[in-house]
Amino acid sequence: MRERQPIRVGNVAADPRYLVATSDIRSEMAAPLVVGQRAIGVVDVQSSWLDAFSGDDLRLLTTLAGQLATIFEKARLDAALEAERASLARRVEERTAELRTANEQLRQAHEEVSRALGKEKELGELKTRFISMASHEFRTPLTTILSSAELLEHYSRQWTEDKKLEHFRRIQTATKNMMGLLDDVLVMGKVEAGKLRFIPAPIDLDKFCRDIVEELRLSAGAKHSLVLTVQGDATQAHMDETLLRHILSNLLSNAIKYSPPGSIIQFELACRDGQAVFQINDQGIGIPPEDQAHLFETFHRAANVRNIAGTGLGMAIVKRSVDLHGGTIDVASQIGVGTTVTVSLPMGTVSDE
Ligand SMILES: Nc1ncnc2c1ncn2[C@@H]1O[C@H](COP(=O)(O)OP(=O)(O)OP(=O)(O)O)[C@@H](O)[C@H]1O
Numbered sequence: 384m385r386e387r388q389p390i391r392v393g394n395v396a397a398d399p400r401y402l403v404a405t406s407d408i409r410s411e412m413a414a415p416l417v418v419g420q421r422a423i424g425v426v427d428v429q430s431s432w433l434d435a436f437s438g439d440d441l442r443l444l445t446t447l448a449g450q451l452a453t454i455f456e457k458a459r460l461d462a463a464l465e466a467e468r469a470s471l472a473r474r475v476e477e478r479t480a481e482l483r484t485a486n487e488q489l490r491q492a493h494e495e496v497s498r499a500l501g502k503e504k505e506l507g508e509l510k511t512r513f514i515s516m517a518s519h520e521f522r523t524p525l526t527t528i529l530s531s532a533e534l535l536e537h538y539s540r541q542w543t544e545d546k547k548l549e550h551f552r553r554i555q556t557a558t559k560n561m562m563g564l565l566d567d568v569l570v571m572g573k574v575e576a577g578k579l580r581f582i583p584a585p586i587d588l589d590k591f592c593r594d595i596v597e598e599l600r601l602s603a604g605a606k607h608s609l610v611l612t613v614q615g616d617a618t619q620a621h622m623d624e625t626l627l628r629h630i631l632s633n634l635l636s637n638a639i640k641y642s643p644p645g646s647i648i649q650f651e652l653a654c655r656d657g658q659a660v661f662q663i664n665d666q667g668i669g670i671p672p673e674d675q676a677h678l679f680e681t682f683h684r685a686a687n688v689r690n691i692a693g694t695g696l697g698m699a700i701v702k703r704s705v706d707l708h709g710g711t712i713d714v715a716s717q718i719g720v721g722t723t724v725t726v727s728l729p730m731g732t733v734s735d736e
């Protein structure tokens with residue numbers, strides 16, 4: 384074995400390499416399993432006869448040992464290769480998982496950055512639109528106030544009481560317009576900051592609608608016929624009064640603003656199945672189809688408004704207020720024929736369950 388040579392011993396008892404002559408073994412031959420410079424084992428054949436093995440036997444054994452050694456070595460190499468392959472596959476799997484995590488983190492970071500950028504861009508656009516709206520919408524009433532005040536200063540002595548009153552009224556109306564505009568901007572600011580809250584409380588819708596209609600008749604709607612009809616029991620609802628006021632006063636003032644003096648504005652309230660359905664119909668200029676899709680966007684105004692004053696904030700406020708109530712809004716309009724806006728809000732009473 385040490386010399387990596389095959390051996391053949393004809394008589395074991397006569398060979399000095401055998402220390403103890405055991406039992407019935409008389410002759411023996413052995414061939415080492417050699418791989419490269421290394422013997423990895425021995426094939427050993429023993430016999431109870433003397434001189435049992437010939438030189439040919441030993442050569443046969445040696446050839447056999449050579450083939451066995453090749454097979455063993457191949458099996459060992461295969462096993463090592465397989466182990467290496469498995470460990471490589473494991474490492475690839477680990478790296479892939481790490482890469483996937485890193486990718487996911489990268490995607491999230493990218494999303495966050497683009498969200499922030501989008502918000503920033505949106506705010507920038509809002510600011511631009513606000514500045515262009517404000518510079519236009521504030522300038523008109525301010526010009527009116529300034530010119531009426533100057534005229535009053537110079538001519539009040541010559542003027543009749545009626546003439547003076549007319550200019551005082553102009554100043555008042557222009558001031559009210561500006562106040563309304565500021566109110567809208569403030570409400571929209573609250574909306575953008577997520578501070579417009581839904582705080583429902585018991586409310587008599589019948590009375591509430593009558594009061595709003597009365598207020599409008601006294602101010603803006605004096606030249607229109609505002610007709611209110613109420614169906615069903617509207618006295619016991621549970622809604623947010625402030626939001627409801629935003630909804631109805633904006634819709635009604637639009638109906639007035641965008642329809643000719645003397646025309647009829649129908650305001651219907653129908654309460655049934657736990658829903659309050661408010662419908663406001665005018666015979667005004669209508670909304671072009673391409674603008675209808677953008678009606679609830681801040682500062683958006685339709686192409687056909689011409690010189691009718693407005694900020695384009697009213698409908699955006701209406702939409703947010705309807706959403707906060709968990710309601711729906713629907714607009715049907717035809718150019719030159721009129722507009723019907725339908726708002727459905729859950730009444731929020733016990734009976735609607
Ligand atoms: N009843 C209506 N008839 C015709 N057009 C309408 C009507 N209601 C809304 N619109 C169109 O929708 C646009 C948006 O309405 P919104 O109430 O938001 O703004 P606005 O009336 O222009 O300004 P404000 O903020 O003063 O209400 C209007 O500019 C107008 O073009």
Ligand SMILES: [Mg+2]
Pocket residue numbers: 633636637693697698
């Ligand atoms: Mg409006």
